Amino acid sequence: MLQTSSYSLVLALQFLLLTYDLFVNAFSELLRMAPVIQLVLFIIQDIAVLFNTIIVFLMFFSTFVFQAGLVSLLFRKFKGTIILTAVYLALSIALHVWVMNLRWKNSQSFVWTNGLQALFVLQRLAAVLYCYFYKRTALRLGDPRFHRDSLWLRKEFLQGSR
C-alpha cells in the first residue's frame, strides 16, 4: 500500500518539475542574454521531463494493478499520458536543438522561420496538454483502488478482457 507521506513527497517533486517546465516554456525566450543560459535551461527542462517520466513509471510499477500483472489495464488507463509525454519530450528536444543551433552564435538575432514557428506552436501546445495529462495521472495514481484488490479492479479487468 502506498504511504501517504511518500505519495505527498513524490507528488511535490512531480509538481516542482512540472512548474519548472512551465516556467521555462513561458520565459525561456525572455532569458536569452547569453546562449549558454538558454542551453542550461533547456537541458534541465529535458531532464525534468525525463525524470517525470521515470517517476510516473515507478509509480505505475508500485501499483497493485501492475504487480498483479494487469499492465494492459494500466496502459489502457494512462496511454494518453504515456504517448503525450513521449511526443512532448521529442518535440522539446527537437525545438531546443534547432533554436540553440540557430542562436548559438548570436542569441539576440531574429531566427524565426515558418518551420520553427510551427514547431514552436506544436511544442507549446503539447506542453499544455502534457501538463494537464501528467497532473491528472499523478493525482489519479493516489487513488487507493490502484494499490489494492477491489471490486472496481475486477470489473475493469473483466471489461478489458472482453
Place this chain on the structure above:
Amino acid sequence: MGEAVCAAAHPSKSLCARSQPEDSLPQAPLRARTTPPASQQADGAECPPRALPPIPSGVKDDILLSHPKKKRSRSKNLRASASSEGLAEPVLHRPSEGNEPPTAALKEDSEAPVQRRQKKPRPPLERETSFTQKKTSSPSLLQNENGINVDPAEEAVTQKPRRKARKTKQAQLQYANELGVEDEDIITDEQRVPEQQCRFTAPTGISQPVGKVFVEKSRRFQAADRSELIKTTENIDVTVDMKPSWTTRDVALSVHRAFRMIGLFSHGFLAGCAVWNVVVIYALAGEQPLNVSNLLQQYKTLAYPFQSLLYLLLALSTVSAFDRIDFAKTSVAIRNIFALDPTALASFLYFTALILSLSQQMTSDRIHLYTPANSSLWAAGIEEQILQPWIVVNLVVALLVGLSWLFLSYRPGMDLSEELMFFCDVEEYPDKGIKASS
C-alpha cells in the same frame, strides 16, 4: 541425543516427588514442577537410588477400570485450554519412562489410541512436552483418586484458584494471551530455583516464565511489568483508533482543489491582463492610420514579457478549464461542447486563444528586436502590414479569454474531474460518498 537426555532426566524428578513424606504427597506434583531436570544415570553417581512406595495391585485394576474416562476428560480439558489460548506449555515436569509404575504404562497403552486421535500436528518439541505432561498428571491423579494420599479439602483448594485464575484471565482481555504466559505459571518465589544440579547431565536450558516482560528499547532489552505494558498497549491502540485517516486519495483531492483555486485566480488575472494589453496597444497605436513607430518604440520592452506572461496564464487557465470538464474523457468533453455547456465552451475558447497567442510569437520577437536603424527586420512600409493582424489577434485573444472568464464564472463550482476521478465509484467508498454529498 537430546531426547535421550530428557528421558533420562525424568526419573529423578518423579523420585524426588515421591520421596516426600506421605502427608505432603498431594503437593508432590507442584514440587515436581519446580525441581530441576536431572538424569537418573547421573543421579546414580551422586544420589543413591530410592525405592518407590509400593502400590497395591488391586488399586491398579481399579485405576484401569474406573478412572480412564475422568482422566481423559481432564487431560482433554487441559489441552483444550492450552490450545484455545494459543500458549506453549512450558516444560516443567518430565516424568521418567523407565521408573514409572507399570500401571501408568498400562494405562498409557489403553489410552494411546485416544491420545493419538486427539493429537494435532505440532512441532516435535511441543508434542514431547504435552506427552510428558500428560504422563506426570496421571500418577498424581491416580494417587488422589484412589484415596491413598487424598485430602479432598486440599484438592479443592488446589482446583479453586485455578478456576479463579481462569475467570480473571477471561476478564483481562487477550493481552495476557498475547504476552504468552499464564499467571499461574509465573514463578515469583526465587527459592524455588533448582538447587540440585547434577554434574554429569547435559546442560538443559531451564526456561521459566516470569512476571516481567523484556522489551527492546534502543537495542537493549529492558524488563517491564506485564500489567504496565498491557496498559501502554491499550493506550497506543486508543490513540491509533483516534487518529484521523489521511489517505493518498485525500492528498490528491486537496492538491486538485488547490490547483483549481490557482486556476480560478489565473482566469480572472488573464482576462484582466488581456484587456489591459489591448487597451495599451490601441492607446499607443492611436487612430487610423496607425502610429506604428510610436507603438514599436513604446511597446518593444513590453512585448516579450507580456507574451511570456500571456502564455503562462493561458497554460494555467487551459489546464484548469480542462480539469473542469475532465478533458481526458474525450467523449464527455465533446458532448459537453456540442451541448454548449459554458465550462466546455470556455475551455475550447481558452485553447483557441492559446493557439492564436502562440502564433504571434514570431511577431512578438520582431517587435522585441525593433530598432529604428534595423531595416532588415522592419523594412519601410511593411510595419503596418505586420502589426495590423497582430493587433487584431491580440484583440481576439482578449475577447476569447474575457468570454471564457464569463462562461466559467457562470458555473464556478463545476468540476467534472473531481466528480469523475475521485467520486465515480461511490459504492466502494460509502463514507467518502457521504462526505461528497454533504
